[in-house]
Amino acid sequence: MAAKDSKVVEMEEVVIRFSGDSGDGMQLTGTLFSDTAALSGNDLSTFPDFPAEIRAPQNTVAGVSGFQLHFGSSKIHTSGDLCDVLVAMNPASLKSNLKHAKKGATIITDIDNYEPKILEKAGFASNPLEDGSLGDYTLVKAPIRKLTREAVAELGLDAKTADKSKNMFALGLLFYMFNKELDHTFHFLEKKFAKKPVVIEANKLVLKAGYIFGENVEAIKSTIEVKPASIEKGKYRNITGNTATAWGLMAASEKSGRKLFLGSYPITPATEILMELSKHRNLGVKTFQAEDEIAGVTSAIGACFAGSMGVTTTSGPGLSLKSEALGLAVITELPLVVVNVQRGGPSTGLPTKSEQGDLLQALYGRNGEAPMFIMAAASPVDCFYAAFETAQIAMEHMTPSILLTDGYIGFGSELFRIPKMADFPEIKPPIAAPNSDFKPYARDPETLARQWALPGTEGLRHRIGGLEKSDVYGQVSTDPQNHERMTFLREEKVQRIANRLPEQEIFGQPEGDLLVVSWGGTRGFVRSAVERMQKAGHKVGHAHFRYIMPLPKNTRQVLSAYKKVLVCELNAGQFVKYLRMNFPDIAMSQYNKVQGQPFTVIELTEKFTQTIQEA
Amino acid sequence: MTEINNTIEKSPVKLTREDFMSDQMVKWCPGCGDHAVLAAVSKVFPEIGYKKENFVFVSGIGCSSRFPYYVNTYGFHGIHGRAAAIASGVKIANPKLSVWIVSGDGDSMAIGGNHFIHLIRRNIDVNLLLLNNRIYGLTKGQYSPTSPLGAVTKTSPYGTIEHPFNPGELVLGAQGTFYARALDVNPKLMTEIMFEAARHDGTSVVEVLQNCVIFNDGAYDEITDKTVREERTITLRAGEKMIFGAKRDKGIRLNGTSLEVVTLGENGITEDDLLVHDPYQTDPGIHLMLAKMAGPDFPVALGVIRAAKAYATYDDLMEEQIASISAKSKIHCMDDLLNSGDTWMI
Ligand SMILES: Cc1ncc(C[n+]2csc(CCOP(=O)(O)OP(=O)(O)O)c2C)c(N)n1
Ligand code: SF4
Ligand SMILES: [Mg+2]
Numbered sequence: 014m015a016a017k018d019s020k021v022v023e024m025e026e027v028v029i030r031f032s033g034d035s036g037d038g039m040q041l042t043g044t045l046f047s048d049t050a051a052l053s054g055n056d057l058s059t060f061p062d063f064p065a066e067i068r069a070p071q072n073t074v075a076g077v078s079g080f081q082l083h084f085g086s087s088k089i090h091t092s093g094d095l096c097d098v099l100v101a102m103n104p105a106s107l108k109s110n111l112k113h114a115k116k117g118a119t120i121i122t123d124i125d126n127y128e129p130k131i132l133e134k135a136g137f138a139s140n141p142l143e144d145g146s147l148g149d150y151t152l153v154k155a156p157i158r159k160l161t162r163e164a165v166a167e168l169g170l171d172a173k174t175a176d177k178s179k180n181m182f183a184l185g186l187l188f189y190m191f192n193k194e195l196d197h198t199f200h201f202l203e204k205k206f207a208k209k210p211v212v213i214e215a216n217k218l219v220l221k222a223g224y225i226f227g228e229n230v231e232a233i234k235s236t237i238e239v240k241p242a243s244i245e246k247g248k249y250r251n252i253t254g255n256t257a258t259a260w261g262l263m264a265a266s267e268k269s270g271r272k273l274f275l276g277s278y279p280i281t282p283a284t285e286i287l288m289e290l291s292k293h294r295n296l297g298v299k300t301f302q303a304e305d306e307i308a309g310v311t312s313a314i315g316a317c318f319a320g321s322m323g324v325t326t327t328s329g330p331g332l333s334l335k336s337e338a339l340g341l342a343v344i345t346e347l348p349l350v351v352v353n354v355q356r357g358g359p360s361t362g363l364p365t366k367s368e369q370g371d372l373l374q375a376l377y378g379r380n381g382e383a384p385m386f387i388m389a390a391a392s393p394v395d396c397f398y399a400a401f402e403t404a405q406i407a408m409e410h411m412t413p414s415i416l417l418t419d420g421y422i423g424f425g426s427e428l429f430r431i432p433k434m435a436d437f438p439e440i441k442p443p444i445a446a447p448n449s450d451f452k453p454y455a456r457d458p459e460t461l462a463r464q465w466a467l468p469g470t471e472g473l474r475h476r477i478g479g480l481e482k483s484d485v486y487g488q489v490s491t492d493p494q495n496h497e498r499m500t501f502l503r504e505e506k507v508q509r510i511a512n513r514l515p516e517q518e519i520f521g522q523p524e525g526d527l528l529v530v531s532w533g534g535t536r537g538f539v540r541s542a543v544e545r546m547q548k549a550g551h552k553v554g555h556a557h558f559r560y561i562m563p564l565p566k567n568t569r570q571v572l573s574a575y576k577k578v579l580v581c582e583l584n585a586g587q588f589v590k591y592l593r594m595n596f597p598d599i600a601m602s603q604y605n606k607v608q609g610q611p612f613t614v615i616e617l618t619e620k621f622t623q624t625i626q627e628a
Numbered sequence: 629m630t631e632i633n634n635t636i637e638k639s640p641v642k643l644t645r646e647d648f649m650s651d652q653m654v655k656w657c658p659g660c661g662d663h664a665v666l667a668a669v670s671k672v673f674p675e676i677g678y679k680k681e682n683f684v685f686v687s688g689i690g691c692s693s694r695f696p697y698y699v700n701t702y703g704f705h706g707i708h709g710r711a712a713a714i715a716s717g718v719k720i721a722n723p724k725l726s727v728w729i730v731s732g733d734g735d736s737m738a739i740g741g742n743h744f745i746h747l748i749r750r751n752i753d754v755n756l757l758l759l760n761n762r763i764y765g766l767t768k769g770q771y772s773p774t775s776p777l778g779a780v781t782k783t784s785p786y787g788t789i790e791h792p793f794n795p796g797e798l799v800l801g802a803q804g805t806f807y808a809r810a811l812d813v814n815p816k817l818m819t820e821i822m823f824e825a826a827r828h829d830g831t832s833v834v835e836v837l838q839n840c841v842i843f844n845d846g847a848y849d850e851i852t853d854k855t856v857r858e859e860r861t862i863t864l865r866a867g868e869k870m871i872f873g874a875k876r877d878k879g880i881r882l883n884g885t886s887l888e889v890v891t892l893g894e895n896g897i898t899e900d901d902l903l904v905h906d907p908y909q910t911d912p913g914i915h916l917m918l919a920k921m922a923g924p925d926f927p928v929a930l931g932v933i934r935a936a937k938a939y940a941t942y943d944d945l946m947e948e949q950i951a952s953i954s955a956k957s958k959i960h961c962m963d964d965l966l967n968s969g970d971t972w973m974i
Contacts, residue, residue, distance in 0.1 A: 247974060248971055260966070267962045272721065274717060295956075295957030296959065297954070299721070299946060303746075307710060308710070311707070312713045314706075315719075315721070316718065319719075338707060468718070468722065469682055474701055474703075475703070476702075478696070478704060480705060
């Protein structure tokens, strides 16, 4: 296609937000654009933002589904704050997404959807396209429905079928705006609709129509060039956090030689891990969709007992249901891996939104003294490495372990530099040898891990269970001294994991005015904000924690290195409570957000500036 | 007894009951029916013939669930109600283990009811010994989901006002492929049944009517008392006519769509009129009627009521799926997976 005679503007990074009715296919549109951007060498990060209802009433704000993409020619840490381009397929999506658009942003909207009735449903008193309320933006008024139907007229499709391709129009238009190729989308369509040639043809025609519209429409004065990113050379793919978690677990299974067993019950936003793992029977993965979360975790505990790498995946309410069983895994000292993809709570809360509200539940939500290893993934790609490491530590230290991720990084995606399995360490669980002098609670002197004696092995018959057992020999024991000793041994075993953990790093100078502390899925936003502050000359550092229990050994030094400490988290202040409990003499202030939304770089930098200025 | 044929490895030497005796002190009350179950297990395990390392006991919580400590096999004493789920994980993880669940009526019918029915529905090849004393023993005498309507217990001083479960009905309702009923006071029948349970491919539920001497003593006297046992129970055996009674003069026949107790020689009734027991038939209709039989009009059915090859086991289907999908797949390791699909060089 010959490009219009418009000028090309170069930009380092761009945020596009796709929004429409939940049936409008905005998730797919966003994904296809992202893949194309990635293929052209951009670094990127994405985040879908969709309603809890599968199909809320059409054209209402409740039914709006969004997808945000942040791509650029430099390292991209987050899915971005405010967008440069907003695609709003109907008035409701404009209504609910305008707040996510920068002043001066380009808004692409389907003007065929602005009938009075639809405007009213979206809560507009007057037509925003005409009442001047969008004066601060560049409006691209596209008759998307009309042009879509025209584009497919030759195929003789009915209006309803034709309208299903409207999203391709928006996509084609964006491809024009950002000088991107259509090939990847063509290939995708050919594969996806291989059995429906008409649908392939219709979508291709509409995609092209959108592109051509871009060439001709006056409102688009220039196209935008985002150069390939100067990121580490290598082979890349796009990956969501949930898929990365699933693959990290599989990698740990491969490296340990322990078959992966997953016992799980579907729950947003963790279900994708179950769905992903269920695809990989070819690699021997056994997924068991249990009748409830309790069966999910207890079947995984049974699988651990039998010698598999037992895993259970869930989200907040499911973790609550699993608590009793987690205590069982603690007292039997089996290497159960728990993945908790956090969402807004309490109770059903905000199922599709993200929060960091389960930290204290993960740490303390069990009866008795029941310590577990806990780590938290920092980004979609980090889910791969964190899942691997959680499973590695669980098996090598014979302790149940929790990996905390959240809906934001679980659903979000990033470019993933494909690693080689040869570069990962072998995982060596302490498996008891046949006919050896096995005692259920004899421990490795260094790690305090007990041995893993697998049923079916000659000479190792033994019994474990939820009743307290005698040290070393593992007989049922109610001896008071023994119970206290076992309690401290279980605690000490988890604490000693710190011996193998890397020291906590500070991003920035070793000392300065403000140390920003964060943990888990917020790393990207906090890091971007800290970078911005540093560029502006502020002495701000960033300590992002991946290891929660135990904390890295140098945590005290890290927290004492700067004049002020500010702990930022998406809850009412759980990590800061935990740090204050551990380091009562270190002053820390806190910044919390509990809106089911990630931080924005803008609000963080404002808070940092204010904190530095405070006396 | 016939041979057991499956993939679980057999012992090269003949084992004895001593091989399964644990060194632990058995702490059930003297006279508790659980002792008889333990004795039957140590008697039948050498007959089953697997290597001793291949047996695994999994239990929940309750007096009955202490069982794993008292047999020298691999054992897992779990948490209340969850034995079925733990055992599912054990068996799916390693199908070459012979997995035995021991559970109480509270453990499997109340707190673990959900796992119980789903275990059966999936037909995972494990054996579940349901020690039904119609009471919560360990917590000292509260009524259970199998306590009869009106039962006076510590939490029902005026009698219960809830209708009990009949475990057999529940098993069949959940599409169970194996259900048997045994008496703690009849160890011979119990061992026979346990052997059949082991031989069956699929979830085998063995309900043991078990006396709790402390909190529900005599719960089954009406049928177990020597003076009436022959009259009030019927022991079903595959291929045999359904005959019972001290003088073996009574039988069960089908009258229209219902079962009926008849007396041989009365009204011209002969053995030819009686039903022949077929535990292997797929249709559970008669099995359900047999499981439901109760006094005063009917004898209580004992023995293997159902042992149908109605459908494949979950664990077999899992292994088959893994084998067939692996054979077809081009992805054989993590490196293959990581590099599959859309990738690009930068
Ligand atoms: C989560 C939980 N709730 C309650 C209990 C208390 N409890 C222990 S055993 C039991 C009932 C046992 O009855 P049953 O399963 O019939 O076994 P029995 O002792 O009669 O053999 C109860 C309520 C528990 N251990 N765990
Ligand atoms: S309380 Fe009842 S069930 Fe428990 S051990 Fe004693 S007799 Fe057996
Ligand atoms: Mg009981």
